[in-house]
Structures are given as structure tokens and as C-alpha cells.
Amino acid sequence: MSGRGRQAEAARNDRLLLDAAREVFAAQGAGASVAAIAGRAGVGIGSLYRRYATKQELQQHLCVLAMEQASEAAERGLAADDAWAGLAGYIGDCVAFGTGALAPLAGQIPVSERMWQTARRGRQLADRLVARAHQAGVLRADVTALDISLLMELFSRRSPIRAPGQDQAHRQRLLAIALDGLRAPARQPLPGQPPSQQEYEAPWRAG
Numbered sequence: 001m002s003g004r005g006r007q008a009e010a011a012r013n014d015r016l017l018l019d020a021a022r023e024v025f026a027a028q029g030a031g032a033s034v035a036a037i038a039g040r041a042g043v044g045i046g047s048l049y050r051r052y053a054t055k056q057e058l059q060q061h062l063c064v065l066a067m068e069q070a071s072e073a074a075e076r077g078l079a080a081d082d083a084w085a086g087l088a089g090y091i092g093d094c095v096a097f098g099t100g101a102l103a104p105l106a107g108q109i110p111v112s113e114r115m116w117q118t119a120r121r122g123r124q125l126a127d128r129l130v131a132r133a134h135q136a137g138v139l140r141a142d143v144t145a146l147d148i149s150l151l152m153e154l155f156s157r158r159s160p161i162r163a164p165g166q167d168q169a170h171r172q173r174l175l176a177i178a179l180d181g182l183r184a185p186a187r188q189p190l191p192g193q194p195p196s197q198q199e200y201e202a203p204w205r206a207g
Helices: 003-028 034-041 045-051 055-079 083-096 113-135 145-155 164-182 197-205
Strands: none
Touching: 003 034, 003 045, 003 055, 034 045, 034 055, 055 083, 055 113, 083 113, 083 145, 083 164, 113 145, 145 164, 145 197
């Protein structure tokens, strides 16, 4: 096999590993075995360890990738001409690739400096997106960026009992209902206090 062919195969295996790892960790938490990940990806454990020295390194890398995807989605939202379309597109994109699916890792792994830096950038972009929607009068005034983050986290979970196609169809239907609930004007005030950044980050700081 040529050098280019080996590189293409390595890139393919890495994508398979990352997709499988996200699904396995989302379903089983930080304690999921690397054997389960390799088996789901259809590659050998040796392939996994050649790319990632430890399971923790793989977990941290997955978290960074998920946050980078969310940041890219936020940038696309900010580039949209319509404030509501930009916000709804951001939420839909993040739900589609499961940006909150790795929430079960919170408190189970150390948070690297790169993870914090990536999270800060994503938070700043999301704050801008939400502020823009508020200024345009299309997002109810009592909804915060953290409310939306938690909403996306809930919708990123996959059902263990429904077929993937059925689960996606149900999730899209419920997401449409939730998006309508985010739009201004609000029919009723939201109950309780909005989540704080300290509360949101606390599980990750416990790792």
C-alpha cells in the first residue's frame, strides 16, 4: 500500500474510532471499555492506542472536537441574515451531531486547559448569538444561553430502545416544539431561576 493509501486508511480508522467512542461514552459513561469502542468501530485495539495513548486522552479529544463543532455551528448562525434562523440553525446543528452527548463524562475525567479554552470560545459565540436574537426580539427575554446549552444537551441523548431512524424522527418533532417555546413573545414566564455558569461548570471541575 502506498504512503497516501496508508494515510487515507489511518484517517478513515480515526473517524470510525471517534464516532464509535462518542456513541459508546454517551451511552455507557466514562467507564466504557476501549474494547467496546474498538469493536463498535470495527478496528483493533492496537489501532486505537496508536492514535491515543490513553482512554483519557481520547475522551478529552472528543470533548474538544464536540465543542469545536458547536463553535463552528455558532459562527454559521451569526453569519445568517435572520437572527431567528441563525439561532434555530445553531441549535439544530448541535443536536444533529450530539454536542451534549458527552455530558456523562463530566466529573469523570480531568479537564485539560485546551478543553477550557475551547469551551470559553464556544460560550462567547453562543452568548453573541443569543444576544443578537434578544436584540431582534425573536427570542423570549427570559431565555439564557445556558438554558439553550442544557436544552441541546437533553436533545443530544439517544434512545436505547428506539431504532436510530425512529429516534431521529421523534427528536426532530420534539425539537420543533421546543423551538416554538423559545420564540418571543412568551406566553408565560419561565419557572425558577436561570442556571448559572458556576452550576453549569461544577460537574466538569469535579473531574
